[in-house]
Amino acid sequence: MSLQTILRQVFGYEAFRGPQQAIVDHVVAGGDALVLMPTGGGKSLCYQIPAIARQQAGHGTTIVVSPLIALMHDQVGALHEAGVEAAFLNSSLSGEEAAAVEKRLLRGELTLLYAAPERVTTPRFLAQLDSLAERSQVALFAIDEAHCVSQWGHDFRPEYRALTVLHERYPAVPRMALTATADALTRADIVERLQLEAARQFVSSFDRPNIRYTIVEKKDATTQLLRFIEREHEGDAGIVYCQSRRKVEDIAQTLCDAGLKALPYHAGLDQAVRQANQDRFLREEGLVMVATIAFGMGIDKPDVRFVAHLDMPKNIEGYYQETGRAGRDGAAADAWMAYGLQDVVNQRRMIDESPAGEEFKQVMREKLDALLALAEATDCRRVRLLAYFGEVYGESPPAAGPSQGGHGPLGGQRGHEVPSVGARYACGNCDNCLNPPAVWDGTDAARKLLSTIYRVQQMSSISFGAGHIMDILRGKDTEKVKQYGHETLSTFGLGAEFSEAQLRGVLRQLIAIGAVGVDAQAFNTLYLTEGSRAVLKGEVTVQLRESVSTPATKRSRRAGVTAPAAVNLGVDDQVRFINLKAWRADVAREHNLPAYVIFHDATLAEIARRGPQTLDDLQGISGIGEKKLQAYGEAVLRVVSLSNP
Ligand code: ADP
Ligand code: ZN
Numbered sequence: 001m002s003l004q005t006i007l008r009q010v011f012g013y014e015a016f017r018g019p020q021q022a023i024v025d026h027v028v029a030g031g032d033a034l035v036l037m038p039t040g041g042g043k044s045l046c047y048q049i050p051a052i053a054r055q056q057a058g059h060g061t062t063i064v065v066s067p068l069i070a071l072m073h074d075q076v077g078a079l080h081e082a083g084v085e086a087a088f089l090n091s092s093l094s095g096e097e098a099a100a101v102e103k104r105l106l107r108g109e110l111t112l113l114y115a116a117p118e119r120v121t122t123p124r125f126l127a128q129l130d131s132l133a134e135r136s137q138v139a140l141f142a143i144d145e146a147h148c149v150s151q152w153g154h155d156f157r158p159e160y161r162a163l164t165v166l167h168e169r170y171p172a173v174p175r176m177a178l179t180a181t182a183d184a185l186t187r188a189d190i191v192e193r194l195q196l197e198a199a200r201q202f203v204s205s206f207d208r209p210n211i212r213y214t215i216v217e218k219k220d221a222t223t224q225l226l227r228f229i230e231r232e233h234e235g236d237a238g239i240v241y242c243q244s245r246r247k248v249e250d251i252a253q254t255l256c257d258a259g260l261k262a263l264p265y266h267a268g269l270d271q272a273v274r275q276a277n278q279d280r281f282l283r284e285e286g287l288v289m290v291a292t293i294a295f296g297m298g299i300d301k302p303d304v305r306f307v308a309h310l311d312m313p314k315n316i317e318g319y320y321q322e323t324g325r326a327g328r329d330g331a332a333a334d335a336w337m338a339y340g341l342q343d344v345v346n347q348r349r350m351i352d353e354s355p356a357g358e359e360f361k362q363v364m365r366e367k368l369d370a371l372l373a374l375a376e377a378t379d380c381r382r383v384r385l386l387a388y389f390g391e392v393y394g395e396s397p398p399a400a401g402p403s404q405g406g407h408g409p410l411g412g413q414r415g416h417e418v419p420s421v422g423a424r425y426a427c428g429n430c431d432n433c434l435n436p437p438a439v440w441d442g443t444d445a446a447r448k449l450l451s452t453i454y455r456v457q458q459m460s461s462i463s464f465g466a467g468h469i470m471d472i473l474r475g476k477d478t479e480k481v482k483q484y485g486h487e488t489l490s491t492f493g494l495g496a497e498f499s500e501a502q503l504r505g506v507l508r509q510l511i512a513i514g515a516v517g518v519d520a521q522a523f524n525t526l527y528l529t530e531g532s533r534a535v536l537k538g539e540v541t542v543q544l545r546e547s548v549s550t551p552a553t554k555r556s557r558r559a560g561v562t563a564p565a566a567v568n569l570g571v572d573d574q575v576r577f578i579n580l581k582a583w584r585a586d587v588a589r590e591h592n593l594p595a596y597v598i599f600h601d602a603t604l605a606e607i608a609r610r611g612p613q614t615l616d617d618l619q620g621i622s623g624i625g626e627k628k629l630q631a632y633g634e635a636v637l638r639v640v641s642l643s644n645p
Contacts, residue, residue: 003028006052007045010082012603012625017042019202023176027140028053032199033176034146036187038206039321040302040328043178044075047142048112050176052084055111060137063129064114066144067157068298070278072114075300077593079112083627088114089125102128108137117148117159126169138173141166143194145298146177150189155297160193167195175199180324183317184390206320206389210327210561211335213381214431215374217505217545218340221310222251226258228308228336229288236305236564237281240290241322243311243346251310252290265291282594285581296322302329302596305564309337312347315367316374316388329600331564339375341466341508345518348511352521372512378437378545382427393427429561438546442506445498446515446535446542448473449506452491453516453526460484463525470503505544510535513542564601569608576643577608583639587632598632599623611640 003024007013016024020042027033027050037043051062066072072088079086087101087110104110106128119125132138149160167175177194181187191197216224225240240255242248245266255262261284263277281289282301289295293313307326313319319337327333351364374384383393426433452473457463471478472486475493486492495503507526510516515531518524534540569577581595581604588595603623612618615633624633 001053001056003049003053006049009626010052010084011045012621012623012628013045014620014622016045019204020046023202024049024053026200026202027174027176030174032174032196034187034191034196034199034201035176035178036202037178037180037204038208039180039324040208040330041180041204043144043180046178047140047144047176048079048084050140051112051142054139059139060108060132060135061105061110062112062140062142063120063138064112064142064144065117065120065163066114066298067117067148067155067160068145069116070275071298071300072116074282074594074597076112076114077591078597081591081593081597081628081631082625084112085110086112086114089119090114090116091119106131108132117157117163121159121162121165126165129170133170133173136172138170141170141173141175143175143177146179146190146194147181147183147186149193150186152183152186152189164193164195181317181321205386206391207382207386207393208324208327209427209429210330211323211333212429212431212434213323213335213385215337215339215381216431218338218343221338221340222254224338225251225308225310226255229255229260229306230258232334233306235286237286237301237303238288238306238308239296239304239322239325240288240308240310241293241313242290243292245292247310248290248292255288255290260288261286262288262290265289265295267292267294283588285595293318293322296325299325300328301325301594303331303564303601304328304333306334306336308334309339312337312339312343312371312375314347314350314364314371316371316385317367319371319374320385320389329602331562331602337375341504341511344372344508344511345524348518349524369512369514376509376512376545378432378439378543380426380433381430382433439543440502440546442502442509442542442544443535443538443540445495445503445506446510447538448491448495449503449510450515450528450532450536452489452494454528454532455489455491456484456486457527459486459489463519463522463527465524466504466507466526469526470500470507473503474498474500502544506542509542509544513540515540569605572645573605573608573611575645576611576640577605579639579643580604580608580636583635587635599628607636607640611644612637613641 001009007016018041023033023035023046027047035043035046047062047064054062069090069092072090076086076088087104089098089101093101105113115125129138143163145155148155148157149163150156175196177190177196179190218224229238240251242251245268248264248266252262252264263280265274265277277289278295281287282299304326307323309322313322323335326335347368351361351368354361370388374381377384386393428434449469452469456469456472468480471481472489472492473495475496477487481487507516511518513531514529515535517527517529519527535542584595584598584604587598591598600623603621606621607618610617610621615629615637618624618629618633618636
């Protein structure tokens with residue numbers, strides 16, 4: 001069977017996407033590959049199609065190494081639905097079940113075997129591989145989530161390091177490593193750790209054009225979040241990230257009180273509760289998961305319509321990874337974050353108080369600074385985000401050579417203080433592009449703030465926090481001002497024309513650019529730094545977004561970004577769509593699989609739109625392969641005919 005035929009008959013898709021074709025060609029021919037593709041780019045097909053093709057050519061079974069035990073079940077389930085022989089081996093199986101899988105493996109009955117890394121490298125499993133390899137029956141090693149091999153990645157798993165044994169023991173078997181991590185240092189590390197120097201690299205653009213980035217100033221974050229969900233995402237599935245377990249619980253409760261379906265997820269919850277909540281999120285529709293970053297790794301639910309951050313992540317890698325869970329299906333989705341002064345202070349404190357070495361802390365600070373710059377930006381967010389990953393928006397991305405690494409922990413990313421970029425390449429699908437913020441010049445206010453911090457320190461020999469400094473500058477007669485005699489300072493009342501919100505904004509930005517330090521050990525008091533001088537001398541200007549709450553313009557879709565599946569359906573189509581979804585829910589429950597494994601929303605919407613009457617009419621609808629046509633075609637036609645007016 002040609003690769004094109006496999007794509008169409010097994011998966012029901014008309015065409016390869018982006019670099020898929022080139023990757024599949026290369027791997028089927030026995031080449032090694034490193035695949036760098038953003039979440040939702042379609043990595044699974046890149047090894048599933050070669051697995052099928054190579055098995056048909058007599059090369060045996062493909063071994064997929066994956067750390068995501070919880071998801072192997074659904075992935076294997078999806079392959080079964082498509083008529084592909086697959087199984088998994090992990091700790092969730094009983095000894096008997098595992099033995100049965102091993103037997104099928106040795107008999108050559110499997111096209112794909114998913115296994116956890118710690119399983120793959122056991123002597124027992126290696127012995128089985130030996131016996132297959134002797135007969136040339138190992139078709140391919142696909143190492144998924146390959147960034148787990150690097151301690152610079154966001155999910156280091158020491159077990160991944162042992163995977164080098166595969167190459168050493170079975171040099172004739174082609175290998176591919178796949179990851180959605182865009183960070184240059186991590187990529188270089190993957191190449192080195194997995195000995196993929198000779199592998200061909202396939203680097204996709206990391207742009208996620210269907211995700212709209214918005215970063216708002218935090219005022220009353222909970223209310224802002226509620227308004228965002230109510231206005232833009234009524235009834236949608238979404239993830240809300242918070243930093244602490246406590247806050248996760250509170251926000252989940254608040255959302256429930258507001259009539260939304262929301263569940264909490266954090267590492268402090270009982271394992272069974274966590275599992276149950278994750279299952280519900282995957283299997284039910286329109287659930288909002290309120291979670292710490294413990295949630296999300298490998299969640300391949302395609303129709304997450306928004307990811308909201310109520311607290312700022314640690315760095316851009318984290319932000320990108322978490323927001324990337326939105327809109328895997330390619331339809332419009334939102335990444336929304338509320339950000340404020342306290343986030344800056346908290347993140348700095350966490351770094352300062354961590355037990356890590358000074359060098360590591362310095363790297364963490366630089367990474368945080370890059371995220372702060374993104375949050376404060378008044379120009380295109382996407383341009384900045386991609387620039388951080390070494391990509392110029394609109395140009396093709398650079399490859400990841402090991403030569404890029406090696407110089408300090410940021411390796412090839414050195415100097416990634418996001419280059420200043422004009423509006424020339426503006427994306428048209430982020431808040432700053434859609435509503436260019438009014439900008440005011442905060443340089444004067446910044447200098448006045450800095451000199452107030454300086455004078456207060458001189459006069460009282462102790463430092464003070466942001467509130468007090470702002471009070472002095474605005475000329476407020478507070479108890480504390482009187483107590484310390486700060487009304488006698490020359491800057492007292494000098495900034496009366498600024499609102500507190502404005503000064504807060506200036507201060508936030510000064511902290512973000514390192515021109516003001518925050519002493520976490522001493523009640524978050526402010527102090528001057530090396531970076532203060534340039535601002536005081538007027539060498540650095542401070543540009544701020546005007547702090548007015550511009551009402552969001554009603555969603556205008558960017559050209560080329562499709563609306564979520566059901567948006568453009570007529571009334572009769574809607575009825576069919578709803579009934580098809582109800583039918584799908586029953587099937588999914590019966591098969592113990594998430595609904596999207598049976599059919600995607602987009603597939604059901606297309607069926608609803610066409611109103612097919614015969615099996616032939618169903619042919620060629622994206623997402624309906626031969627096996628699914630056979631298994632579900634008649635049932636789908638019945639649902640459609642019952643729904644017709
Ligand atoms: P990744 O693992 O890269 O995040 P997936 O492999 O889960 O992405 O694919 C994302 C979605 O895109 C899946 O729902 C998949 O079925 C779909 N998809 C992948 N390749 C194609 C294609 N060539 N045509 C249509 N849909 C595709
Ligand atoms: Zn933009």
